[in-house]
Amino acid sequence: MKTSLNTLEGLKRSLVVELPIDTFNEKTDKIMQNLAKQARVDGFRKGKVPATVLRQRFGANAKADATNEIVTETLPEALADAQISPATQPSLTKVESEDSDNFIYTIEFEVFPEISVSSLAGLTIDQISAKVTEEDEEKSLQDLQDRATEYKSVKRKSKEGDRLIIDFEGLLEGESFEGGAAEGFEIILGRGAMIDGFEQGLIDVASGKELEIKATFPEDYHVENLAGREAIFKVKVNEVGSPKQLKLDDELANKYGEKDFETMKTRIANQMQIELASRVEQQNKGTTFTALLEANSFEVPEASIDAEANNMLKDMESRMEQQGIPSNNKISNDLFKEEATRRVKLGLLVNKIAKDYEIKPEKEQVDAKLKEMSMAYGESAAQMIEWYNSDPSRLESIESIVVEQLVVEHITSEARVNIKEKTFQEIMGPQN
Numbered sequence: 237m238k239t240s241l242n243t244l245e246g247l248k249r250s251l252v253v254e255l256p257i258d259t260f261n262e263k264t265d266k267i268m269q270n271l272a273k274q275a276r277v278d279g280f281r282k283g284k285v286p287a288t289v290l291r292q293r294f295g296a297n298a299k300a301d302a303t304n305e306i307v308t309e310t311l312p313e314a315l316a317d318a319q320i321s322p323a324t325q326p327s328l329t330k331v332e333s334e335d336s337d338n339f340i341y342t343i344e345f346e347v348f349p350e351i352s353v354s355s356l357a358g359l360t361i362d363q364i365s366a367k368v369t370e371e372d373e374e375k376s377l378q379d380l381q382d383r384a385t386e387y388k389s390v391k392r393k394s395k396e397g398d399r400l401i402i403d404f405e406g407l408l409e410g411e412s413f414e415g416g417a418a419e420g421f422e423i424i425l426g427r428g429a430m431i432d433g434f435e436q437g438l439i440d441v442a443s444g445k446e447l448e449i450k451a452t453f454p455e456d457y458h459v460e461n462l463a464g465r466e467a468i469f470k471v472k473v474n475e476v477g478s479p480k481q482l483k484l485d486d487e488l489a490n491k492y493g494e495k496d497f498e499t500m501k502t503r504i505a506n507q508m509q510i511e512l513a514s515r516v517e518q519q520n521k522g523t524t525f526t527a528l529l530e531a532n533s534f535e536v537p538e539a540s541i542d543a544e545a546n547n548m549l550k551d552m553e554s555r556m557e558q559q560g561i562p563s564n565n566k567i568s569n570d571l572f573k574e575e576a577t578r579r580v581k582l583g584l585l586v587n588k589i590a591k592d593y594e595i596k597p598e599k600e601q602v603d604a605k606l607k608e609m610s611m612a613y614g615e616s617a618a619q620m621i622e623w624y625n626s627d628p629s630r631l632e633s634i635e636s637i638v639v640e641q642l643v644v645e646h647i648t649s650e651a652r653v654n655i656k657e658k659t660f661q662e663i664m665g666p667q668n
Contacts, residue, residue, distance in 0.1 A: 324539035387477030
C-alpha cells in the first residue's frame with residue numbers, strides 16, 4: 237500500500253491510496269463467483285448463467301461493491317500510514333481501476349485545526365457579582381402575595397389596584413390592526429402592563445361603561461409598524477373587581493402548598509440563591525468564552541458546523557412540537573450557522589485547555605453537580621440522579637459540564653478580571 241496526503245483549501249485534505257490491481261480483481265472475482273451461484277436470469281437455470289452474461293448484467297455492480305469493500309477494509313490502515321485523523325466522514329471522490337497495474341482511490345475529508353491557545357494571562361474578562369438581599373426576598377414574597385389576591389365584583393368606580401375585565405378594539409387611522417382587540421381581557425390598574433395612556437383612561441370608570449381611549453405605542457415597541465403611533469381603543473368595561481389581599485402568613489403559604497409561612501419563606505430564599513448563582517455563572521461563563529474566542533482565531537470544519545447547526549434546528553423543532561406549534565420543515569440550518577460555529581470553536585478550545593492543563597473532573601465534583609441539578613426536580617431528585625448514574629453516556633454529559641466549569645475557573649484564575657456588582661433585579665429581570 238502506498239499513500240499520498242494532499243492539502244486542499246482550508247482544512248480539507250485528500251488522501252490517495254494505491255494498491256496492487258490484483259487486490260481489486262480478486263475481490264471482484266469473488267463477488268462474481270457468489271453471484272454466479274445465486275443469480276436468476278431469464279432463459280437460464282439458477283447457477284448456470286454464462287460468465288459473459290453475468291459480466292454484462294452484473295459486472296458494474298460487482299466492481300462497485302468490490303471498491304466499497306476495499307475502501308472499508310484498507311482505509312483505517314491508510315489513515316494510520318498517513319498519520320492523519322479525519323474530523324469528518326471521508327468521502328470517496330475518485331477510483332482508478334482500468335488499464336492500470338494498480339487500484340487507486342482518493343478520499344477527501346476535513347481535519348481539525350491545530351490549536352495553540354494564546355496566553356490566558358493576556359485576557360481581560362468582565363464579570364459580574366451579585367447577592368440576594370432582604371429587600372429582594374421581600375419583593376418575591378410580595379409578588380406571591382399579589383398573585384394570590386382575590387377580586388370581588390363591586391359597583392363603584394375603578395381605582396388603582398382594581399382588576400378590570402374589559403373588551404377592547406384598537407384602531408389606527410380608523411382601521412383595526414392585528415393583535416389590537418380582545419374580549420374578557422383582565423388588567424390590574426397600576427401595574428403598568430399596557431401602553432402609555434391605556435391604564436390611565438380606565439381610572440374612575442364603572443362596570444358597563446363604554447369609552448374611547450387614546451394611547452401611544454412606545455418608540456421601541458416590538459411590532460415595527462405600531463412603534464410610536466397613536467391608537468384609539470374602543471373599550472367596554474365588563475367588571476370592576478376590588479382586591480382582597482392575603483396577609484404574609486400561614487394562610488398564604490397554604491395557598492401555595494406550603495405547611496407554614498416560615499417554610500415557604502426559607503424555600504423562596506433558597507430558590508432565589510440557586511437561580512441567581514446559576515444566572516451569574518452562565519453570564520460569567522459567556523463573557524469568559526467570548527474573550528477566549530476573540531483572542532484565538534482559527535478555522536473549523538464546515539461539516540462540524542453543519543452537524544451542530546442541524547442539531548440546533550432539531551432541538552428547535554422539538555420544542556415547537558412540544559408547544560403545539562406546527563413546523564413547516566422549511567427552516568434552514570443557516571439560521572444557526574453563526575452560533576454553531578461559536579459552539580464548535582469553544583468545544584475545541586475547552587478540550588485543548590483541559591488537555592494542556594490536565595483538567596479532569598473528580599467524582600465528588602460530578603456528584604455535586606448532579607445534586608445541584610437535581611434540586612429542580614423536587615421529590616424526584618433521587619430518581620433523576622439515579623437516571624444519570626445508570627448510564628455512562630448520560631454521566632459523561634455531566635462530566636463535560638464540570639470540565640467546562642473547571643476550564644472557566646482556570647482561565648479566570650490566570651486572566652485579568654474586572655468585576656462589576658449588580659443587583660438581583662438587574663440580573664434576573666422582572667419576576668412577575
